[in-house]
Amino acid sequence: MAATLSEQVAKIRTVGSRWRLPLTLGAAAVFIIGLGMSARYLDLNWSQVSIAPILLILLCLGPLGLVLAAISLQLSARAVGRRIGFRDALAATAIGRITEILPVPGAALMRGAALMRSGAGPGESIWIVMLAAFLTLSMAVALSSVPFMATGAPLGYIILIVGGGGTLVTILWIILRAGAAIAAAMFALRFADLALGVARVSAAFSAIGLVLNPADAALFVICTTLGTSVAIVPAGLGVAETIAAALALLVQVPPAGAFVAVALNRIVGLVMSGVVAFIVATTFNQSNAS
Numbered sequence: 001m002a003a004t005l006s007e008q009v010a011k012i013r014t015v016g017s018r019w020r021l022p023l024t025l026g027a028a029a030v031f032i033i034g035l036g037m038s039a040r041y042l043d044l045n046w047s048q049v050s051i052a053p054i055l056l057i058l059l060c061l062g063p064l065g066l067v068l069a070a071i072s073l074q075l076s077a078r079a080v081g082r083r084i085g086f087r088d089a090l091a092a093t094a095i096g097r098i099t100e101i102l103p104v105p106g107a108a109l110m111r112g113a114a115l116m117r118s119g120a121g122p123g124e125s126i127w128i129v130m131l132a133a134f135l136t137l138s139m140a141v142a143l144s145s146v147p148f149m150a151t152g153a154p155l156g157y158i159i160l161i162v163g164g165g166g167t168l169v170t171i172l173w174i175i176l177r178a179g180a181a182i183a184a185a186m187f188a189l190r191f192a193d194l195a196l197g198v199a200r201v202s203a204a205f206s207a208i209g210l211v212l213n214p215a216d217a218a219l220f221v222i223c224t225t226l227g228t229s230v231a232i233v234p235a236g237l238g239v240a241e242t243i244a245a246a247l248a249l250l251v252q253v254p255p256a257g258a259f260v261a262v263a264l265n266r267i268v269g270l271v272m273s274g275v276v277a278f279i280v281a282t283t284f285n286q287s288n289a290s
Contacts, residue, residue, distance in 0.1 A: 098273050
């Protein structure tokens with residue numbers, strides 16, 4: 001099983017390397033053109049963008065998300081009987097977010113590399129990274145059912161069954177492999193991370209003058225998760241924003257506004273990850289020098 005998964009990861013990396021330039025250029029074109037057209041449609045002057053919500057994401061919500069992701073990586077190491085220091089986990093998480101701009105699943109590869117540095121084997125690293133990713137995706141799917149269920153739409157219950165079923169199966173698998181305590185902690189961390197995602201999306205919409213209630217914001221949290229699942233497209237660049245624009249029609253939100261808000265959330269998150277990665281790397285170098 002591990003060999004098969006390793007071969008699949010190798011294939012993804014090979015395809016990503018081969019098509020890196022055209023995919024990056026195409027994704028960037030979709031992102032830039034879509035962002036420009038959306039801003040023009042909204043008649044949005046960038047000087048009108050509110051700074052306070054952006055600072056909230058940059059200085060509070062974003063760093064909290066990185067901290068949760070770092071703790072989650074530590075928990076993944078415990079699931080395979082290893083340990084990772086918090087600083088190393090934070091550095092791997094922040095750098096992984098940045099490497100998502102490459103046409104490979106950078107964050108997953110960084111987490112896997114960190115686990116292997118801690119002593120985990122390739123097979124162990126792959127299964128826990130994949131289970132953690134699937135748990136995040138299935139919980140995000142379940143969360144996206146909230147705005148539909150709030151209106152009594154049958155689609156909401158279908159989405160909840162799919163996402164909830166995937167979550168339950170993944171949790172049971174983690175229990176069998178790592179125990180109930182690890183599974184419960186992983187579930188709690190992802191629930192907190194999804195709540196932060198709702199807050200980030202709401203803040204991003206607020207920055208461009210659009211008010212979004214938490215139930216509707218839950219729908220857009222899945223966009224980034226689905227976007228980055230397209231492993232050979234850099235961080236789902238343009239994909240997440242396009243998905244957001246399409247989903248916006250379901251909750252009476254301007255598609256252009258959804259595109260801009262998700263793009264803004266992405267940009268601020270990337271800047272924040274870069275700053276954190278630089279600080280952690282600088283601190284690490286200084287401690288080594290001393």
